[in-house]
Amino acid sequence: MAQPRTIALDAMGGDHGPGVVIPGAALSLERYPDQSFIFFGNEAEIAPLLDASPALAARARVVHTAQVVAMDEKPSQALRRGKGSSMWLALEAVQKGEAHAAISAGNTGALMAMSKLILRPMPGIERPAIAALWPTITAECIVLDVGANIGATARQLTDFALMGAAMARALFHVERPSVGLLNVGVEEIKGAEEVKEAHALLKGAGELPLDYRGFIEGDEIGQGKVDVVVVEGFAGNIALKTAEGTARQIGQYLKDAMMRTTLSRLGALLAKGGFRVLKEKMDPRRVNGGTFLGLNGIAVKSHGGTDALGFASAVDLGYEMAESGLLERLASDLEAFHHRLGSVSPASN
Known part of the structure; x- marks a missing residue:
């Protein structure tokens, strides 16, 4: 039987923000009803949309932040100014063990830079x-x-x-x-x-x-x-x-x-x-969602301009990867392969 999984969502990311993220999560919940969600973003914008979806609201909580990473922001700027943003907090929830995967439709470069900083690459991985x-x-x-x-x-x-x-x-x-x-x-x-x-x-x-x-x-x-x-x-x-x-x-x-x-x-x-x-x-939209592989945590990037159906596919992907035990198996594979190559990297990042 599937274990309950918590998914951290950057509610403000993408071209449409909560207007796509909330209904997308609701669609994914229909397919995987054992999920729960943490929405990071402006509570005043998120709450009315959650109220319209009682089933989702019953399995969700909101962490308020007014700080958002702009879609055109450079990764270096996002790292300097993005701490405490909806994107940062979603990734941090995975790093702290509060969530099993983070999903964002926000700025790709910023999400990759933050993911590498917060989740850190696996031992031996030079580039996720x-x-x-x-x-x-x-x-x-x-x-x-x-x-x-x-x-x-x-x-x-x-x-x-x-x-x-x-x-x-x-x-x-x-x-x-x-x-x-x-x-x-x-x-x-x-x-x-x-x-x-x-x-x-x-x-x-x-x-x-x-x-x-x-x-x-x-x-x-x-x-x-x-x-x-x-x-x-x-x-x-x-x-x-x-x-x-x-x-x-x-x-x-x-x-x-x-x-x-x-x-x-x-x-x-x-x-x-x-x-x-x-x-x-x-x-x-059926295969929407790019996964950042090689990190000590699951982060999924949705297309910024997708609709609720597309965002739901990205949430599904995050859930399925968390449920599969991907990270543990990958860490074992990498360690064995690097050992064969005679080039094992330091165990700490």
């Missing part, structure tokens, strides 16, 4: 990564890094592989997730030196808690060829944004085509059920 769920033809896969870091060393890429595999085990319930390195070709002579070095490390490190499949190309992500796709953050973020934009573009193409003539509109009406299924599969 943002991992995103990616819909595929078969199911879903995990792609990381999608924007936390620009560039990555071979050692960091191998750490991303282990972190992604741990997340895949937690969410997909696969004991040995398949992992691929994103590259410009599948031949071993192709790609940046860091990617080729990471390939050699993953091939030669002995028994790993994953099934390493070598290089994959960008068009293979959506085919579901592997459970985890490893890439440095610059290329990963471009791939993610390109895929999201392409999904919207195809959706608009279909809509325009179906409305062109009376006959096509009749065809659209007859195919309404099929189009509904397609729309659901292509809806980015």
Whole structure:
């Protein structure tokens, strides 16, 4: 039976603040009714929305703060001025053990900087990564890094592989997730030196808690060829944004085509059920939420402009990761792998 989990929410983050965060939490509560919530933000704005959702209000408390991290604030400014903000307090609740996961739709750079400062990287982790769920033809896969870091060393890429595999085990319930390195070709002579070095490390490190499949190309992500796709953050973020934009573009193409003539509109009406299924599969709100992996705590970043349905997906992700025991398994995997490499980092951060 699932254990009760407490989720800390930055109620003021994102483009819409409490107007999306509160109803999003209510939707997630319907799916996982053993959750409880701590909302951090302006109580005067939060309270009326909670009053409209009695089931959520019964499982929530509010911690008031008038301080908010602006969406355009630089990470360095957020660190200097953000202590006591809704974002800071949500992360601090995880660090203190008052909550099992923190969710924010706020400023990505500020959230990463604060997460690293408050939750601290796991032993041996040089750079945490943002991992995103990616819909595929078969199911879903995990792609990381999608924007936390620009560039990555071979050692960091191998750490991303282990972190992604741990997340895949937690969410997909696969004991040995398949992992691929994103590259410009599948031949071993192709790609940046860091990617080729990471390939050699993953091939030669002995028994790993994953099934390493070598290089994959960008068009293979959506085919579901592997459970985890490893890439440095610059290329990963471009791939993610390109895929999201392409999904919207195809959706608009279909809509325009179906409305062109009376006959096509009749065809659209007859195919309404099929189009509904397609729309659901292509809806980015279903997989909204990027997880910061490699920290001593769970932090999930929701898209800033999402609606309640999208925010609920991010809350679901935080809950599922807390419920899975991800952090403990990942810490064990990293320690064993770094020991094999003969490069164990100091145990304290």
